[in-house]
Amino acid sequence: MITTSGLTKVYQSRGREVTALDGVDLHVREGEVFGVLGQSGAGKSSLIRCVNLLERPTTGIVTVDGVDLTALAGRGRRAGKELRRARSRIGMVFQHFNLLSSRTVQDNVELPLEILGVSGRERRTRALELLDLVGLADKANAYPGQLSGGQKQRVGIARALAGNPKVLLSDEATSALDPETTRSILQLLRDLNQELGLTVLLITHEMDVVKTVCDSAALMKKGRVVESGTVSELLATPGSELAAELFPVSGLASGPDRTVLDVTFRGEAATQPVISQLSRTYNIDISILGAAMDTVGGRQIGRMRIELPGRYEENVVPVGFLREQGLQVDVVDDAAEVVAEAELIKDGAQ
Numbered sequence: 001m002i003t004t005s006g007l008t009k010v011y012q013s014r015g016r017e018v019t020a021l022d023g024v025d026l027h028v029r030e031g032e033v034f035g036v037l038g039q040s041g042a043g044k045s046s047l048i049r050c051v052n053l054l055e056r057p058t059t060g061i062v063t064v065d066g067v068d069l070t071a072l073a074g075r076g077r078r079a080g081k082e083l084r085r086a087r088s089r090i091g092m093v094f095q096h097f098n099l100l101s102s103r104t105v106q107d108n109v110e111l112p113l114e115i116l117g118v119s120g121r122e123r124r125t126r127a128l129e130l131l132d133l134v135g136l137a138d139k140a141n142a143y144p145g146q147l148s149g150g151q152k153q154r155v156g157i158a159r160a161l162a163g164n165p166k167v168l169l170s171d172e173a174t175s176a177l178d179p180e181t182t183r184s185i186l187q188l189l190r191d192l193n194q195e196l197g198l199t200v201l202l203i204t205h206e207m208d209v210v211k212t213v214c215d216s217a218a219l220m221k222k223g224r225v226v227e228s229g230t231v232s233e234l235l236a237t238p239g240s241e242l243a244a245e246l247f248p249v250s251g252l253a254s255g256p257d258r259t260v261l262d263v264t265f266r267g268e269a270a271t272q273p274v275i276s277q278l279s280r281t282y283n284i285d286i287s288i289l290g291a292a293m294d295t296v297g298g299r300q301i302g303r304m305r306i307e308l309p310g311r312y313e314e315n316v317v318p319v320g321f322l323r324e325q326g327l328q329v330d331v332v333d334d335a336a337e338v339v340a341e342a343e344l345i346k347d348g349a350q
């Protein structure tokens, strides 16, 4: 539904060149919620602004719903008619809502329809439908100043849906909101995704957001996508940074001559008592050093760091047993690595 290939964006800033995007190939499937993560300055906003050509890419191609937007962009500064039409099929939600304070809620939602030349009566009907969809039917005549942050963002979402988009882009839509409001807005995005078949590309810095609503995710660093895939695929990728952050497990080996394993459970395997089976089958004592369990897309998923007595060479058979049960097993073979990780976590907590 959204594809970027070889996307680069270089800004000219006070005579200096800043490379915000450095060859981004992204693929967002139809009907999925796709999360983009990364630290401040990684290029997330540039990416989303290039996807709807609010920002013109320096090089590369952006297609949305089969339309090559970069080809429509032309050379002039102003967007041509065809690009404007294609853009009306892409909704955008902003961190600071960007509502017009002098207009009522309803008039804010009508604004994009006015620009599209929709007649007055049709606009009103459509705006009221949209306000109903986002749970704000009773606020049509209120002004933005009379609304809470969460309500303002609902208006922002209704406005983004005005042109009947197939794609919704959201740049940190919840980062100005408290945790409870964040959850309700995310639930709304998820509902819209499911009810309207809307494809959602959202930027966030909250791992919880990814776990709650995203089907897929990508991690950006210095203008590049360094990891991407479905949440399930990421969890199955040994050494995935996103997986480690989504399901952080930590814990130190209790001494030398121990084998430390990170075990990832998905779907069926998550409900089987594999650890106790392992313990009984091989008559070994297993310590759980750390664990994180959660539900992703209605499926149970989790990670556990366990410790077995003896070095890895002595535990090849039990490790094989776990893998046969359909579990992903990463051997944390270097005790130094575990120590370093524990220290990183400690630093992060300070």
Ligand SMILES: Nc1ncnc2c1ncn2[C@@H]1O[C@H](COP(=O)(O)OP(=O)(O)O)[C@@H](O)[C@H]1O
Binding pocket: 011, 012, 013, 018, 019, 020, 038, 039, 040, 041, 042, 043, 044, 045, 046, 047
């Ligand atoms: N309009 C701009 N002019 C110059 N530099 C910019 C502009 N927008 C963003 N940048 C720079 O591009 C890089 C990526 O920024 P951005 O896409 O906003 O990242 P993120 O959203 O991940 O924080 C940063 O170094 C930022 O300073």
Ligand SMILES: [Mg+2]
Binding pocket: 044, 045, 046
């Ligand atoms: Mg940003």
